[in-house]
Amino acid sequence: MSLAEKLIRAYFDLVYNPVYDFATARLSxxxxxxxxxxxxxxLRDNDKILCVGLGTGNEVLHILQANRNVSIVGIDYSRxxxxxxxxxxxxxxxEIETQIMDARxxxxxxxxxxxxxxxxxxxxxxxxxxxxxxxxxxxxxxxxFVVTYPTNREGPRLGLNLLRDSVRHGMASRKHRIRAISGxxxxxxxxxxxxxxxxxxxxxxxxxxxxxxxxxxxxARDFHIxxxxxxxxxxxxGRK
Numbered sequence: 359m360s361l362a363e364k365l366i367r368a369y370f371d372l373v374y375n376p377v378y379d380f381a382t383a384r385l386s387x388x389x390x391x392x393x394x395x396x397x398x399x400x401l402r403d404n405d406k407i408l409c410v411g412l413g414t415g416n417e418v419l420h421i422l423q424a425n426r427n428v429s430i431v432g433i434d435y436s437r438x439x440x441x442x443x444x445x446x447x448x449x450x451x452x453e454i455e456t457q458i459m460d461a462r463x464x465x466x467x468x469x470x471x472x473x474x475x476x477x478x479x480x481x482x483x484x485x486x487x488x489x490x491x492x493x494x495x496x497x498x499x500x501x502x503f504v505v506t507y508p509t510n511r512e513g514p515r516l517g518l519n520l521l522r523d524s525v526r527h528g529m530a531s532r533k534h535r536i537r538a539i540s541g542x543x544x545x546x547x548x549x550x551x552x553x554x555x556x557x558x559x560x561x562x563x564x565x566x567x568x569x570x571x572x573x574x575x576x577x578a579r580d581f582h583i584x585x586x587x588x589x590x591x592x593x594x595x596g597r598k
Contacts, residue, residue: 383416395475396475399421400502408473461476461483461493463488473503474503481507505594507594508562510565566592570583573594579596
């Protein structure tokens, strides 16, 4: 592991993940993005699901709301994040398996999972091809995948879009306006911890045509691409 990767892992463990559940995870639009991604999966009893880049485990709650009779495996760089994910699942009476693992080199046999979910992880990688190839490799034939990718329009506007959307949701009634504005200001202050991410290596983003070409090269089955207008992510879902 390079020094840069070690520093990034330390940053996520010590800074990013401790405040994540009080910042990004509370954004209504981010919760909607997670819910939308999980809804693309036809969850059946006894499905084995892999969550790539599980983080603190908020998507696990969406999965369990849809179907509690599934088996969930989560991987991430951050040990502290995975510990939080396990605690959240236990609050729902569910034990999940977690492992420290690199998404670009999944330590699972081919065709190990019925479903694979990867939300807002590709945004932190220089090259998404290896991670995408690994996701397809460990997915069973006929299994479903949902992966989000950054568009080539993502940039400083993203933060403004999210802040505007968060305030709009909170302004539905006059009673909640002060709470919405104060909550947004708190999230803005917490968001300052994300500034070091601006100095990470340049991420690879996609146009729709380039993304279609990459997914087509890895799986011949049908897939679909949608775009989240606020989060500026592509949502790719389909079957192997």
